[in-house]
Amino acid sequence: MPGKNKKVRKWPDPVQIMLTGSGGQGLILAGIILAEAALKDGFHVAQTQAYGPEARGGASRAEVIIGSSPIDYPHVERPDILLALTQEACDKYIAEAAGDSAVITDSKLVPNSPKTTAAVSSLPIITTAREVGREVVANIVALGALNSVTGLVSWPSLEEAVLDRAPAGTAELNKKALAAGRGLAGPVSQ
Amino acid sequence: MPGKNKKVRKWPDPVQIMLTGSGGQGLILAGIILAEAALKDGFHVAQTQAYGPEARGGASRAEVIIGSSPIDYPHVERPDILLALTQEACDKYIAEAAGDSAVITDSKLVPNSPKTTAAVSSLPIITTAREVGREVVANIVALGALNSVTGLVSWPSLEEAVLDRAPAGTAELNKKALAAGRGLAGPVSQ
Amino acid sequence: MPFNVTSYFRQEMLPHIWCPGCGNGIVLRDFAVALEKLNYSRQEVVIVSGIGCSSRAAGYLDFDTVHTTHGRALPFATGIKFANPGLKVFVIMGDGDASSIGGNHLIHACRRNIDLTAIIFNNHIYGMTGGQFSPMTPRDKKATTAPYGMIEQSFDLCRLAEAAGATYVGRATTYHNQLLTRLIVEGANNRGFSLIEAVTHCPTSYGRRNKMATPTDMVRWQKESAVLIDRIKEGRASLQEGQFPVGLLHQHDAPEFTAEYLEVVKRAREK
Amino acid sequence: MPFNVTSYFRQEMLPHIWCPGCGNGIVLRDFAVALEKLNYSRQEVVIVSGIGCSSRAAGYLDFDTVHTTHGRALPFATGIKFANPGLKVFVIMGDGDASSIGGNHLIHACRRNIDLTAIIFNNHIYGMTGGQFSPMTPRDKKATTAPYGMIEQSFDLCRLAEAAGATYVGRATTYHNQLLTRLIVEGANNRGFSLIEAVTHCPTSYGRRNKMATPTDMVRWQKESAVLIDRIKEGRASLQEGQFPVGLLHQHDAPEFTAEYLEVVKRAREK
Amino acid sequence: MRKPIEIRLMQGNEACAQGAVDAGVRFFAGYPITPSTEIAEWMAREMPAIGGKFIQMEDEIASIAAIIGGSLAGVKSMTATSGPGFSLMQENIGYACMTEVPCLIVNVQRGGPSTGRPTAPSQGDVMQARWGTHGDHPSIALSPWSVQETYTLTVKAVNLSEKYRTPVILLLDEVIAHLREGVKLPDPRKLKLVERPRPRGGREEYRPFGGTMKEVPPIADFGMGFNCNFTGLVHDEVGHPSNSPAVTDRLIRRLVGKVEYDRDQIIHWEEIEMKDAEMAIFAYGCSARSSVSALKAARELGMKVGLIRPTTLWPFPEKAVEAAAARGIPLLVPELNLGQLVLEVSRVAAGRTRVRPLSRVDGELFTPMEILSALKEGF
Amino acid sequence: MRKPIEIRLMQGNEACAQGAVDAGVRFFAGYPITPSTEIAEWMAREMPAIGGKFIQMEDEIASIAAIIGGSLAGVKSMTATSGPGFSLMQENIGYACMTEVPCLIVNVQRGGPSTGRPTAPSQGDVMQARWGTHGDHPSIALSPWSVQETYTLTVKAVNLSEKYRTPVILLLDEVIAHLREGVKLPDPRKLKLVERPRPRGGREEYRPFGGTMKEVPPIADFGMGFNCNFTGLVHDEVGHPSNSPAVTDRLIRRLVGKVEYDRDQIIHWEEIEMKDAEMAIFAYGCSARSSVSALKAARELGMKVGLIRPTTLWPFPEKAVEAAAARGIPLLVPELNLGQLVLEVSRVAAGRTRVRPLSRVDGELFTPMEILSALKEGF
Amino acid sequence: MTPLQTEHNPKASLDVNIKWCKGCNLCVTVCPKGVLSLDDLGKVSVDKPEECIGCGLCEETCPDYAIRVVKDA
Amino acid sequence: MTPLQTEHNPKASLDVNIKWCKGCNLCVTVCPKGVLSLDDLGKVSVDKPEECIGCGLCEETCPDYAIRVVKDA
Ligand SMILES: Cc1ncc(C[n+]2csc(CCOP(=O)(O)OP(=O)(O)O)c2C)c(N)n1
């Protein structure tokens, strides 16, 4: 999968991304933003999310598939990239992740590192969000971190996508959050 | 068709009877009574009637089929016996009647005798009903007359059937009506 | 040449299917007279009805007419009015149609206060299907499905409409022709939901079973049961057991739905 | 050991699916307390609900329970009660469930005055489907299907029930726990149809969009908006804009449906 | 109370009502509609004296809800309606399937679509009886051809409903519903009645929605102390809502399976003159009456015509068609619709024999003549 | 107002709403239900500014009644719902068929029966879309497999509805409805839109229900002065109720005929790799997504697999099956139900080729793997 | 059309459309002057045209629009 | 189970079922004595058991039945 960032590893085409955590962390929105950024970059995308009572307060899951040709099967079968913002989500989905996938977790909310062969980046996402200003931008911080690690989409597209969805008056906050997330990590190499 | 009255002509088996007139003349009830009498005599019967808006105040039609074995097709295709208590009904249904059928009309309400090869008995049914006591028993008078002419069912069965359906306190009136109707005509012969 | 009521009718459809002496013909005449007074153009009037003897009324009138499904006349009418608020929309329903299967649509039309004029032909019975009780059948009366007498309470439909939010509510009978015509005219002029209960009579399916065998008996019953609300208010009459008030029963001001929607349009366009 | 409310629950189903701070849990507790006071046996109580967040309540309680279809809880309950009048039948509905899709069944249950006790969880919104307006959403409030503010009038459900014939009508809020419990107990003891409107709160689908982001904001709103009817009657308070009365709002005597049916049975057997 | 055994002149609707009561139905809720109203009227008159309940509800949705409620309380329950009402009932028919609550729904078919011709006969709701509600669900529908059979099939319908814990549909048509014929009513004490399976053990081991894929789990009456939960949501064996795929799969397959696996027990059809038949009519309800007339006329002309007359329309009597198809007997399928059950006949025939639909949708019953003509025309 | 041409990330439900508006729909009435609610919410937000109407009704019965009303007033109208609501709409769907009032009904299918699993995907309402209302009636139902196609099929659905003066059903499934993909929105001014036939002459010669058996008669908007009568009763060419058998026959046959005679114009399907196929998958909606994945995997294994993907489910695309059956190509029919459209596939195949249903009813989408496995297992 | 002239109302006529009359008897009972009756076939008949005062009650009451009271100028 | 004894209410204990707590904060705001707060993971914590007067408000208000106020005899 041709990420625009040439420095990072090459992802399968299409690449499967799963964003997990708990309701209220804004992961669905993060999924949409990521998909929109990929679309801006000219990729084909399919974005889905978990619905149902479990989406209420409890666990939350967004899926994004990005590819250079139309996506056939629209669900993530095996995430190549997994973001987990709660211990529960991490424990639940790590088993599904590909052995060589990239896993990004919050260092505070996921204290127990998962047992996996995948490359795990434990990052202070929530803490950074608080520092930036408000915990609600944790999802944007996470997006920045995720794109740093994976190089999935171009930064201008990602920033544009973030700003497209930012509520009035929060543009600056969101920009800062994205930048802060970006700064949390560097690319994982092959 | 084996009528119990040996003196009258032999009807086809099954025999098809159509009672026609206007709503409020009690023809449906007459049809039911005739069918019940036939059932008491041990015949198979099928009784139907016209429903629908036309049954409201306007035209009314009851059909009875009587046979010695189960009735297959339950509607009258060609009446062998036609009772017509209004000119309108007479004009409408006479065309459907078999050429050798028996037609019984009210002499007052059907002033214009139908053009037909059938044997027409024009009888003072309504007038007789008024004489007996009340116009509402015209249907019973008609039944008496019809059975006189056709000999379809036994008189005890018919009287029993009439009385089964007579509202409380009207038994005598109905008996009288049936007898008066019976007296109006004799059997048509072959 | 004075006004001929049948000029509002689809002549080829007459005589109508109603039984001899059925009150529906009288209510329909009063409605036609009201239309004459309202002086609407032939093309701006729409008449919507449900299913029942009374609802056949729509088919006799020479306007845009819809004979809908049982109980659903009001939501059809809501769609018509909302899609084209310029139309004058009248809704004809039977008591069963409006209060039984259609009761929910009735209270919601009241609540929305959408500019429709509903005329409910209340003959206290399901006429079309041959005399089953309706929610408007008075207690102890007989019906084919209440052979031992009606045991349920009946609605005071006017009170229900008022509680649900209707802004104009009136009642008249087939005995009170002119009142009925007046209420329809006023209801039509009310900007909001108007409900007019037209107490009518069904000799065939109701009267016969309840000791009012002839149309005349039934009209007499109406004359005896209906008391003018103005007389009650003036203290010149009071309601006895079994009596009901007729006249304008309730009126109040409230925002009308299609007008309020224009507010939404404004707010949406401002955004 | 004092009474533990969860002893009335299907323990294995807890914690319930409701959002953090949802008022439904509070109403359900008050209901359980009422059941404790009513001292019914475990097998004579039946709880019927419709569809919605609130209607999931039935599934948590350890009695014979039915979670029916949206809006239809009352006719199901009518069937149960009528088939076996010995059962104590409670009906749980959301405001949308009871007043929107189920409005007709509500007014007819009132009219029949059948011995059911209905508790309407009024959170002023469609919670389960994520925040569309309901007929109980106050004017100008926001909902996903009223993004520019609600333009329709809302029902006064208690008044509607009274006009339709309910014999016991009361209202309380999640702030007024004890009042709510008392009303449910009295409603259950009323021989006839009882309606208790339990004003509850939905922070997720209603509060968030209407400047009451936290459960605490919502309970505060209730405290400020609800005025005890007794205080109003005693002249010690009056209703300000946006306020509503709580307490026993209406009560009257009328024949109860299942009891009346016994009359029919008698008449039929006499024949 | 009726006499033990008697022959009576009855209307189809009356025979249906009497059959239901004889089968143990003691709860009727309904809303009037032509041409089914006589059933409600009969119930209003007769139920009170025999300890049964009659209630006229505010509409058909409420009617079916009420009978499901009545059945939950342990009383055999039914409603009766016609097309428009049947359409309105669809949501709750699915609910009864899902919660496995026995009940009888009578649909006296009239001319459709929509208000159509309320007093005209039709067989236009046959496919709706199978597919009217959303989602996969079991379906049992019976259709009688005489007043006598209306009585017996109503008893059977109630029995099937109890046995399989599922709603059963009796598809009458206006002709049979309004027809009066002599009916021999059996001694009601000698009727074979089926009672729904009720739990035997205690609360702990009770699984109201359990059992194997082919089993019908027991159902407790409300008030018996089992404190069950019924929900239209997917639910586990105990009745708790579930989002588990395994639970979902099992439930849906069991619901349909309990009827499908037992289809041979449920399905019944009659064959007339099929032994030497070279062509056959496949007909049900009132159309079969015209067909048997036509058959007799054809036989008189020397045509070797047979008749296959299913009384079970759903589950579809595949074997009845199989046998004829295997023998290569061409089938004429007269229906008072534009060709509904004939789709199933064709599917099962699978090209092995010719299948010819004969449609009539003008609100009149087939005459024997037109069926005879079709037979003469060939396939 | 949206830009003339653009590519946007859209949810299936949004694409449906946008497509409807681009096709000229300016009246929406609905009642919320998962998983279709986003359509109503989109309409509530967007309609007011573009001069359209949005109303949330008290239930689904009122919703479809309102859109029929809106359409009678001359405005293209639609509603959106899911299984339970779709069941409730059945009576009035029949009314719209009978009165020939164009409208669009979107059913976003979810797990059934009954309340089922509101957020789980399903294709369980396919037969209901054909047979849900009572009586014979025309049926057009389309089902898209992508967000892009949801847009185009919605436009097509509105067009068909206008062209044939009949309700059209868009059968979405939860997967497509909630999926977000890039959609290329065409310039709305360049879309080919169809307007219902409107009367040209005067009132006297106008026959709102007239014309030959294959014709769609013109319809006047309320307020145009034609003073027509619409009724769900059988009616003559002018709109007056009628009990005449001839009028009845003509009406019912014309209603169905106007769609059936033109089925080739309406029906569309897509074929993938059918040229050299030795076996094929017949799939629609979300199941076709899994199928095309499976097809590619199979081709990589050297298996000559093709895909027939109808976008028109009703009228049933018989020719698509005919062609494969004539070539003896066995068909695998994966559906998220217990086997619905496969009944039609089998019927049309008529024994000429093997047809194998593949059912999934656990609330999950087929994985490509399980379809591949089925292909490997054979028929 | 049965033109009539009476003392009370010298210029009024009763226009009866007998085909529409269903014989319900309402006009007969409502007429204050006994002008109307039902004939043997149960249809309305104008028995005493000279008594008619042109009050219009019969017209207003007839459910079948079978009577019009035309007051000539 | 956090048994506690205070001056005001010497024999009451707060029985907190932390698994059921959803962190809605209602008990915290309703407590007249500031006994309760939410911890870092957003669950209730009994900060000042000694201040509790056993009034029961927290129990009555908790929508999740996560707190019981047990007054020992
Ligand atoms: C859904 C549905 N249910 C039932 C009917 C049968 N039906 C036709 S009219 C009617 C009631 C008529 O009573 P009402 O509304 O009072 O009108 P009326 O005939 O008395 O004027 C009924 C139950 C129907 N057409 N549709």
Ligand SMILES: Cc1ncc(C[n+]2csc(CCOP(=O)(O)OP(=O)(O)O)c2C)c(N)n1
């Ligand atoms: C026939 C039908 N229509 C719509 C729905 C979708 N639906 C489920 S719950 C609900 C409304 C919930 O609102 P309310 O009754 O107020 O209950 P709450 O969730 O707020 O407690 C709706 C519209 C449904 N399940 N069935």
Ligand code: SF4
């Ligand atoms: S049945 Fe009653 S309401 Fe219907 S037409 Fe006859 S009299 Fe009028």
Ligand code: SF4
């Ligand atoms: S959505 Fe609202 S009503 Fe539903 S559980 Fe959440 S807070 Fe409660």
Ligand code: SF4
């Ligand atoms: S106008 Fe008056 S007086 Fe003359 S016939 Fe009519 S009712 Fe009698």
Ligand code: SF4
């Ligand atoms: S009122 Fe009209 S229909 Fe009745 S008898 Fe008089 S003229 Fe005839």
Ligand code: SF4
């Ligand atoms: S019982 Fe009262 S004082 Fe003690 S923690 Fe609870 S609310 Fe606070």
Ligand code: SF4
């Ligand atoms: S009220 Fe209950 S759920 Fe809410 S924070 Fe307190 S203990 Fe937790």
Ligand SMILES: [Mg+2]
């Ligand atoms: Mg009525």
Ligand SMILES: [Mg+2]
């Ligand atoms: Mg709510």
